[in-house]
Each structure stands twice: as structure tokens, then as C-alpha cells.
Amino acid sequence: MNIATTPAPAKVPTIGERLRDWRRKRRLSQLDLALDAEISTRHLSFLETGRATPSRDMVLRLAECLEVPLRERNALMLAAGYAPVFPDRAFDDPSLATVRAAVEAVLHAHMPFPALAIDRRWIMLSSNAALAPLLAGVSPKLLDGPVNVLRVSLHPEGVAPRIANLAEWRGHILSRLRRQLADSGDAELADLIKELSAYPGGEAHPRAGEGLIAAPLRLNTPDGELSFLSATMTFGSPLDVMVSELAIETFLPVDAATARALGAQSISS
Template sequence: MEQTVAERRQPPVGRLLKQWRERRRLSQLALAIEAEISARHLSFVETGRSTPSREMVLRLAEHLEVPLRDRNQLLLAAGYAPVFSQAPLDSPELRRVLDAVRTVLRAHEPYPAVAVDRLWNLVAGNATLPLLTAGVADHLLRPPVNALRLTLHPDGLAPRIVNLAEWRGHLLGRLRRQLGLTADADLAALHDELRGYPGGTPAVELPGPGDVVVPLRLRHDDGELRLLSTVSTFGTPLDVTVQELSIESFFPADEATAAHLGRPVR
């Protein structure tokens, strides 16, 4: 059967595995020990002298913590069919997953919470989301809504963020770490776009007394809301879409914010 153009351009699996190993800063010996194979065998796989079995590809990908999306690409490069599904969120297969996400978001009210995909596009938000989107330009609220663009764009949330340089540095740092783990070209393009927005560069400072996390300090009415955020993901995903979902939940960082949002700090 004649190969397609995409298949001919696909790098060999050995080269891809080597790239992932180097991205994880592992030597051949270290990866071989973790995967319980010989360093010689791994060397042959990386150089193309040995064709890995499907099980070997998956074992190495597991120890390299390769995202499911890219594990499918490794399998294709090795001549095997992908094994991890990628169902749309609105598909019957993921109905329970989406229901679970919405349940978590509702349970977090009256505090804001959002669910985003791998590119930080908004999947769902709870009833308190307008607290964060108030005053944002309409063009940033047209689907797909990108949470990072909405936050850092000059027409977005940025003018309301008191500590914009600090929060911008925090978000760009998270994005760089995600990019380092995934080498995702779409994330790289998003990072380049966001870097071009105004907002300043945060000074390198030691934490002050009592500082434990970076809060989002948001101008609201005549005062200021201070919010902490946490990120949750599914612990045992077997679907690409599910693995790439994350929920960001915001909590009040002080009593005044909690009182404004309608629930006392315990």
C-alpha cells in the first residue's frame, strides 16, 4: 500500500522516543533501568536498528510520561494503530465525564471555577464566572473562548488585575512548563501571542512574611477581591480528551473577599 504524504513525513519512532527522552533529561541508561530493558536495546530502538513492539513503545512512553495524544503518534510512527480514544466532549462516551465536570463546577459556587482543554479553551464555567468576565470585550467571549487570552488581553481581564505583572508571570510560567512537558506547537504559538501583550515583567522578589501563594488581585466595584486558585485533573484518564481537561477553582484569599462572594471563611 502506498504511503500518504503525512506518513512519509512522520519521523521514525526511534527519533521521536529519543526526543522525548532528551526532553525529560534522561540518559539512555536511566530510561533503560526505569523501563527494565537493556541500554543496548534502547540504543538500537532510537537509532532504528531495532523495531520496537507495540508493548515496548507503550512501556517507554509510560516511563517518559508522554501525553496520550503523543503516545498515539508514537504508535503510528512505529506502524501500529492508536490505542487511546479521542472522543468529543459532547459524545455519549464522555457524557459521564462532562456531567462530573459540571457537578464539580456547581459544587464550587459561590466561588468561580472553569474547565479548560489542553489549549486553555473554555469548556464550561459555573454561575459565578461573570465575576471574572465582567467588562471583557465581546470579541474575547466568542467561542472558542481562550481563558489565558481573556485574562491577559488588554481588552480582557488585564485592566482589572491589580498585580498584573505578577499574575502574568505566573500564567506564562505555567504555560512554559506545560509546553516543556508536551512540546505542543499550538501551545507555543499561544505563548508567543501572550508574551506580546502589555503587562510588564514581574520583579524577582523574595516572598514577604506570610506569603504562601500568588493571589489574583482583582478590582471589583470600589474594592479589591483576592483569590487563590487550584487546578484539578482526572487521575486515571484513558482518553486523550479526558487527560487534557483541567478544572481551575478560585477561593477567597481573605475574609473580605469571602464575605463579598457570600460564604464565610472557615
């Protein structure tokens, strides 16, 4: 006779286990963290093993020393039995009108070069008009609903077939995502890395001595090959989870030919 069994519920990490995990992610010893937080190693050990319960201020102090993202600081607070400290509002929340206005001002000022705003999982929140020509030929299904810009970039039905240095650009993106995963601990980024890694195109990195200052994006277009360097802008000293995770990605022309082509497109449109 078969007896159905109910799987045991997943164990929820304690506040001490979470603090220990973040310390290890940051490659710090107990002594390193204790010195930074100005507490004894004995007290830190008691907190990590559950022999002592951290106060609200202690959780925030250790999270600051560990450079834990605001979203995860809220999770630490909840694990310790306290209310979250940092608000987590949607990008279109009325209270973030000033933030949206600042984002739109930057996107507009970057014309005629492409720029877009993304959230922590690379979902596009806004973009300027210069981005649209670069998406020509992308499958409509990739642009339906929330648009993940990395999926659009590397998918075989996305921009990938027109990227002249696809292996190099893939290597840059995947390396950046792996660093982001290490910094944030966001499990959904691990899923995104797995998905993107399965796309064709290889993975390579520029070699030292090639004279490059950064990995370029080289894109084949009807106007010839356009070459860009990317730069990222974030808000300083954020106190809102969304704002702390929001980034503006800008693309700058590497050469005069790219600048002229984009300038001409801007005038014609």
C-alpha cells in the same frame, strides 16, 4: 529563465527519533531509561537509531516510563506503524456523559466562588455562574466562539486592565505555560506563549520572604479589590485523551472580604 522549484517535503520523525526526543525532554540518559524500562542500553540505542523496530508493547512501555501524554503516545504508536491505543473523543461526546456530569457537579459545588473547565489549550468548556461577574467589561470579541481563558485574562481588552498585580499574574501564567509546553511538546502552546508575551503588562514573580503561599489574582471590581488563589483539579488515571487533558480551575478567596463580596453577589443573583 526562472525555474519554479517545489520545496522538499518536511521530514517526518521516525519512531526512534521521537523516542530519543522524549528521552531528552525528560533529561534522561539512555542508561536511565533502559533501567526504568528493564531493557539493555544496547537495545534502546538500536531502537533510537532505527536498527531495531519496537514492538507495540515496547512503545507503550517506553512511553509510560517517559510519562508521555496520551495524545503523544498515540502519535508514537502511529510512527511505529501501530493503531492508536487511547480514544480521543470530544467533550460533548455521548460516551463522556459521566465525565461531564462530574465536571458540572464540581463547578456547582464551588459556588459562590468562580470555577471553570478547560482543555489542553485553555479553551473554556464549561463554567459556573460565579465566573460571569469577573468578566464584566471584557470585549465581546474575546468571548465570541471558543474562549481561551488566558487570552481573556491577559489581553488589553480583556480582564487585564482590572488586575491589580498584572505583572505578577502574567509571570505566573507564562511560567505555568512554559512548564506545560515542556511536559507536552504541544507546538500550539508555543504560539500561545508568544502571543501572550506580546501583550503589555510586564512579567514579575513574588519575592521570597513576602509571606505569600502562592501567586494571588488581585482583581479590581465595583465591590473593591477581590483576591484569589487558584487551584487545579484533573482526573486520575485517565484512559481517554480528552479526559487526560481536561482540567478544572477553581478560584478560592484569599480573605474574608472577598468571600463576603462573592457571597453577596450569589444571594443578589
